[in-house]
Amino acid sequence: MTATAPVSAAGSRDLPHPAREEIRLEDVLHALSEPMRLGIVRELAAGAGELSCSDFELPVTKSTTTHHFRVLREAGLIWQLYRGTAKMNGLRGDDLEELFPGLLDSVLTAADRQAARRGQE
Template sequence: MTTAATATSGRDLPHPAREEIRLESVLHALSDPMRLQIVRELAAGGEELSCSDFVLPVTKSTTTHHFRVLRESGVIRQVYRGTAKMNGLRTEDLDALFPGLLDRVLEAATRQVGRLVP
C-alpha cells in the first residue's frame, strides 16, 4: 500500500494519502467547534493561511493539537513555507471521496452561527 503518511524529512509533515482518508476521521475532525472554525476560515479565504493567521480562544498547544487532528484526518494539508506552517483545505480530495460533504458541513455551520448569535 502506498502511503503519504510517512514524513521524508524533519520539515515534512505526515498526511494520509487520498485513498487512506476515512469518513469517520473526517467527521470526528469536523465535530469540534474550534476545528470547524479553522475549516470555515480556510474555506472563506480560499487560500492557504499560516497558523498565526488564526486567533482561537485556546492555548497554543491546544491549537497545535487541533491542526494535527485536521491534518491527520485528511481535512487539511500543512506545508512549511520558510518558517511559516501554511494550511490549506484538501477540498479536491474530500470532494472526490465524499462529494458535497464539505460544502454541506460549511453551510450547516454558517446557519448554526446565524441561529446562535443574537
C-alpha cells in the same frame, strides 16, 4: 502528501498527511465535530488559498492550537507545510469532494446557518 497539496522545498520539514485513498469518513466527521476545528475549516474554506497558523485567532494555548491542526491534518481535511518558519495550511477540498461528494459543502452550509442562528456571523 496528496497531489493537491503544494510541493514543499527540498530540505524542508515535511509533515505526514494521509494519501487521498487513506482518508476515512469517520476521521473527517470526528475532526469536524469539535467547534474550534470546524471554525478553522470554515475559515480556510472562506479564504482564497492558504493561511498560516498565526492567521487564526484561537482562544486556546499554542499547544492546544497545534493539537487541533494536527487532528485536521491527520484526518485529511487540511494539508500543512512549512514555508520558512511559517506553517501554512490549506483545505483539501478536491480530495474531500472526490471521496465524499457534497459532504464538506453540506457541513459548511449547516455550520454557517447555525452560526447565523446564534448571532455569531
